[in-house]
Amino acid sequence: MKCRTCGERAAINMRQHKLALCRDHYLSWLPEQTERFIHKYAMFTRQEQILVAVSGGKDSLALWDILDRLGYRADGLYIGLGIDGGVGYSAESQRRAQAFAAGRGLRLTVVDVAEVEGATIPEAASLTHRGRDKPCSVCGLTKRHVMNRVARDGGYDALATGHNLDDEAATLFGNTLTWSTGYLARQGPVLPGADGLARKVKPLCRFYERETAAYALLRGIDYIYDECPFAVGATSIEHKETLNRLESARPGAKLSFYLSFLEAKRRGAFPAATVDLPSGLHPCSTCGQPTSAPGSCSFCRTWDAVRARRAERLTVA
Numbered sequence: 538m539k540c541r542t543c544g545e546r547a548a549i550n551m552r553q554h555k556l557a558l559c560r561d562h563y564l565s566w567l568p569e570q571t572e573r574f575i576h577k578y579a580m581f582t583r584q585e586q587i588l589v590a591v592s593g594g595k596d597s598l599a600l601w602d603i604l605d606r607l608g609y610r611a612d613g614l615y616i617g618l619g620i621d622g623g624v625g626y627s628a629e630s631q632r633r634a635q636a637f638a639a640g641r642g643l644r645l646t647v648v649d650v651a652e653v654e655g656a657t658i659p660e661a662a663s664l665t666h667r668g669r670d671k672p673c674s675v676c677g678l679t680k681r682h683v684m685n686r687v688a689r690d691g692g693y694d695a696l697a698t699g700h701n702l703d704d705e706a707a708t709l710f711g712n713t714l715t716w717s718t719g720y721l722a723r724q725g726p727v728l729p730g731a732d733g734l735a736r737k738v739k740p741l742c743r744f745y746e747r748e749t750a751a752y753a754l755l756r757g758i759d760y761i762y763d764e765c766p767f768a769v770g771a772t773s774i775e776h777k778e779t780l781n782r783l784e785s786a787r788p789g790a791k792l793s794f795y796l797s798f799l800e801a802k803r804r805g806a807f808p809a810a811t812v813d814l815p816s817g818l819h820p821c822s823t824c825g826q827p828t829s830a831p832g833s834c835s836f837c838r839t840w841d842a843v844r845a846r847r848a849e850r851l852t853v854a
């Protein structure tokens with residue numbers, strides 16, 4: 538297989554795009570496409586300040602690399618969750634994120650959840666009813682809160698995450714199976730900011746996971762290969778497997794599923810009335826972030842309960 542641009546040996550063959558490229562042309566193709574999507578979906582401009590949520594994995598580091606190369610003003614945010622899983626998951630991913638930032642002279646904010654809130658994510662999960670063995674619910678709630686807080690306090694215009702097409706198609710598939718119209722109405726490359734919440738953008742949402750992985754590898758980015766140990770058995774992974782079977786029978790199926798959804802949305806398939814946010818939001822009485830719950834937001838209530846149980850345990854011990 539030869540590169541379509543220069544005729545050299547291709548490093549990647551993208552059957553779904555009927556396109557094969559050599560290393561160098563692939564490394565310029567992917568950022569060019571990202572730039573196209575940033576404009577197409579009006580994600581942000583070069584004058585705006587972007588906060589990239591980096592996990593130390595391939596997608597978020599590839600995204601930060603691309604935005605920096607394209608000349609966007611992008612800082613990073615790493616959230617230390619305190620997850621070990623026998624592989625030192627959090628410590629290793631933080632090391633990768635910090636080395637990446639240091640190597641390129643980029644600014645990275647690190648928020649260590651245990652330091653700020655008083656417990657790691659797995660500890661917090663074991664101390665609340667929000668999933669004892671599976672900390673994903675506390676984790677998701679905490680990450681969203683921290684991202685919003687850092688974006689607001691730092692005056693960032695947009696919060697960018699490294700979600701790829703496989704992630705988006707799996708979320709879309711899950712929401713379609715349950716016809717969660719509220720979630721479907723809010724899913725897309727851009728979620729506009731409102732009431733003190735930063736605009737959320739996903740510049741890599743049209744790239745297959747293997748495309749972002751190939752970019753990170755060919756670019757020589759040192760990222761953490763391990764998934765979070767708690768991701769095992771997640772329904773999103775089952776959905777990804779189902780979609781992968783579809784994709785191998787019909788290359789391009791995943792992309793077409795996602796793009797047809799965006800087109801249906803553009804034509805009004807999910808009217809604004811189905812969006813439960815942002816109407817009815819008010820500032821949390823404790824942290825000031827927008828919430829629909831009366832009084833404190835669920836982040837503050839959850840972490841207050843974690844700290845109270847932790848204190849009780851320490852007293853008993």
Ligand code: Q46
Binds near residue numbers: 672766
């Ligand atoms: S939610 Fe769950 Fe992820 Fe948090 S605990 Fe790990 S798998 S990192 S996206």
Ligand code: ZN
Binds near residue numbers: 543545
């Ligand atoms: Zn080439």
Ligand code: ZN
Binds near residue numbers: 823834
């Ligand atoms: Zn709050």
